[in-house]
Amino acid sequence: MKSILIIGCGLLGSSLLRRIHKKKLAKKIFIYEKSKSNISKIIKLKLPGTVVKTLKEGATNSDLIILCTPMSEYKKIIIKLNNFNLPKKLITDIGSSKIESSKIIKKFLRKNLSWIQSHPIAGSEVSGPEHGKEDMFVNRWCILIKDKNTKKNELNILNRFWKKIGSKVVFMESEKHDKIFSITSHLPHLIAYNLVKSAQDFEKKQNYDLIKFSAGGLRDFSRIAASNEIMWRDIFFNNKNNISKAIDLFVKNLNSFKKDINSKNNKSILRKLVQTKKVRSKIIKLKQDIDKPDFGRN
């Protein structure tokens, strides 16, 4: 790759920037960032790459364009890119849901620009370039969306790119992607936000100071519920059909638990509680989490 433009240099954009620089994956790296506060941080942190003043400057000079902005920004960026009358370019993004953005890409992007969507499974509850990490994507899954119109040679370019980053690449259709992540990521985040919201409501109503007793479980959820609100609003809105179905399944199961509890149905509840334990061992075996009690924290 001769040159790469990163649009949006927050937690994930700056992690990618650090990694591309370290692995020497491009001769030039350009950064386009709207937030003045983030630009100050990038300069203060002495991050590699060149901050460009206009999107046009970065886009014109880059072979690969990577969007690391909230998904609600895509349409605006596409319209700008179209207007630049660029030669053939490869574009990707790192958004967490895919069906809605693929519709926008299909509808608005000029035909000589190619966009293949990526989704690296990495992140954290903190935001901003100061929290980025060079090894953010190493040994993490990266889903590349392969639909019926995906061009093989462009998919290969992206595949090689993410492998050089250090990720494990999987190809998937956008429908399957959005279904899987509605369960493994979007619902868990919604549930975490909802649990913390319920605790706040309860605290207000009862006038109890309960957050200080959060070490028995609530604190784990509060970490996830501290994630970036713009990013998560976009994900919830963009994958609303799958998330809606996931909520229904969740509520159905919760009512079944409630029934077991209210009727003290020993056999039924123990079957459930034992069954769910197996998932943890599987996750650890698959190296998707560390093998230490309490995440090794102390």
Next chain:
Amino acid sequence: MKSILIIGCGLLGSSLLRRIHKKKLAKKIFIYEKSKSNISKIIKLKLPGTVVKTLKEGATNSDLIILCTPMSEYKKIIIKLNNFNLPKKLITDIGSSKIESSKIIKKFLRKNLSWIQSHPIAGSEVSGPEHGKEDMFVNRWCILIKDKNTKKNELNILNRFWKKIGSKVVFMESEKHDKIFSITSHLPHLIAYNLVKSAQDFEKKQNYDLIKFSAGGLRDFSRIAASNEIMWRDIFFNNKNNISKAIDLFVKNLNSFKKDINSKNNKSILRKLVQTKKVRSKIIKLKQDIDKPDFGRN
């Protein structure tokens, strides 16, 4: 304290054992443990204290008796203790819900035996004496149940005991305790079990291999859903009225989120997502969790 009997030497019992020994809080420590496998582990680990063959031997020779068993064992143990015709003793437990066990204590325990309930806010998803830690309760809250019949001098003895263990002691009525922990601990555990159950159901139905993509959120919940099933069945059953109400509040809020998502109500969802973030900062400020992204794991 001359001598202490620990009944049930799993994760928490063995942590207490290690701490009592280290801090020299008793001249003699007795352990009564039903599980042969746990007894083998205690011997192999060379834990301090004397494993007694009968409950009677341990109870007769101890000033303080601490139950670290599942709460469903309390009634059987009380009936045995009654039959030993012991002189005046102080008893406590470390169970996670209090109203139901206080009813059993009131109904069954002989009048010359005193029982003041404790609840140290500590634990982990792993079980067994091999996972116990000497500092498990250090700087953790310990709730002592103070109801209208609690004797002040006995409460003082327990207060001093837990402070020597290293815990921060709070007095609370059982009603308030069970309400608070239904929200900060019992509901989060139920939600975690339920989320993992829903993921399993979805995986089975769709025939997708989704657990390997759990790093986006699900893995955090799977840790909590790996907790001991007997302990949690007992908690859910013993605190069923409060948990039932907590489920209703949770489902009400979840339906409100669902409505926001389906109608893409930007203002309403952002208000919720921003509001819940504040709880995380509060939890960290109160030193109820570590101040590192992703719990510092990697």
